[in-house]
Amino acid sequence: MLLYSAPLSLFSRKVEIALVEKGVSFERVLVPFTQTKGYAPKHPAVIAANPKRQVPVLVDDDLTLYDSTIIIEYLDDKYPNPPLLPREPKARARCRLLELEADEVLLLPVRDLMFRSEPPGPDTERREEQERAAVKAEDVILGNYGALAEKLGGQEYFCGTFSVADIATFMNIHHGLRLGAAPLAGHENLSTWHSRLAKRPSFAKVIAEMASADRELSHAVPAYRKTR
Ligand SMILES: N[C@@H](CCC(=O)N[C@@H](CS)C(=O)NCC(=O)O)C(=O)O
Numbered sequence: 001m002l003l004y005s006a007p008l009s010l011f012s013r014k015v016e017i018a019l020v021e022k023g024v025s026f027e028r029v030l031v032p033f034t035q036t037k038g039y040a041p042k043h044p045a046v047i048a049a050n051p052k053r054q055v056p057v058l059v060d061d062d063l064t065l066y067d068s069t070i071i072i073e074y075l076d077d078k079y080p081n082p083p084l085l086p087r088e089p090k091a092r093a094r095c096r097l098l099e100l101e102a103d104e105v106l107l108l109p110v111r112d113l114m115f116r117s118e119p120p121g122p123d124t125e126r127r128e129e130q131e132r133a134a135v136k137a138e139d140v141i142l143g144n145y146g147a148l149a150e151k152l153g154g155q156e157y158f159c160g161t162f163s164v165a166d167i168a169t170f171m172n173i174h175h176g177l178r179l180g181a182a183p184l185a186g187h188e189n190l191s192t193w194h195s196r197l198a199k200r201p202s203f204a205k206v207i208a209e210m211a212s213a214d215r216e217l218s219h220a221v222p223a224y225r226k227t228r
Contacts, residue, residue, distance in 0.1 A: 001025075001027070001058060001059065001060050002029065002058070002060075003015060003016065003029070003057070003059075004045060004055050004056060004057040006031050006055045007030055007209065007216075008033060008117075008213050010171045010174075011068040011171075012056040012068070013171055013206045013210065014072065014167050014171050015056045015072060016028070017167050017202045017206055018071075018076075018084060019075065020202035021162075021167075021200075022082070022084075023079075024079055033217070035117055035119060035217055035219060036118065036119065039053075039054075049064045049066060050066035058071045058074070060078075068103070068168075069099060069164075072164050076164075082162070086159055086163065091160070094159065095164065095165045098158050098159065098165035098169065099169075102168035102172045108140075109141050109176075110175050110181070111137075113137055113138070113176065113179035113181060114179060115130045116134065116179050116221045117178070117179060117214065117218035117219055117221055119219045120219070138180075138181055142182050145173075145184060145186075145190060148190055154189065166193075170198075178210065178221065180222060180223065182225075183224065
């Protein structure tokens with residue numbers, strides 16, 4: 001299997017974690033990324049494989065897939081053990097919804113923090129405006145922690161057993177933390193869940209690689225509150 005990934009791509013890293021959890025060996029191509037130009041120029045293989053021109057892209061012989069959710073569902077079908085989704089239909093649907101919420105709903109305020117890892121340009125007014133929006137987004141993220149803590153309750157994992165919902169939610173929270181969102185302190189169950197996942201070898205590798213990519217590529221982001 002061949003995975004087109006990127007050093008700071010939340011969605012590609014979801015797939016990397018799934019592949020490692022499944023014990024599937026894969027080759028990885030890290031497409032070029034800079035904090036000033038993003039993914040431009042796009043990797044030709046990604047342009048050819050994905051009409052959205054985004055990573056991740058997975059190639060398995062004659063099958064080429066894009067979109068982290070579709071890719072992980074395929075991996076779960078092809079390599080059912082260990083499963084990344086519950087079998088029971090309602091539990092499975094609920095779990096898929098949690099993944100979607102992480103990828104598409106929890107992502108929105110995190111997106112408002114992304115400018116922080118880009119080097120400041122000459123337009124200081126724009127940066128100040130972005131920072132004002134970011135402070136509001138931080139409050140939304142804090143509210144999201146509360147909602148997540150409630151959903152998690154006393155369970156070890158969001159869907160009972162370890163699943164794609166944990167991968168997606170972790171990656172979302174991790175992205176926020178990299179970009180100066182508040183720590184999870186105050187939500188003990190969520191914080192314990194986060195530490196438990198961070199210790200899994202699949203997550204630990206991704207966290208270490210992203211930290212190293214940040215040191216190499218990103219503008220240093222001040223810790224939460226120190227910006228205010
Ligand atoms: N829903 C897609 C989102 C993929 C995505 O947003 N990829 C980003 C990197 S994390 C990308 O390639 N961005 C470049 C662009 O949109 O031009 C997935 O789950 O794979």
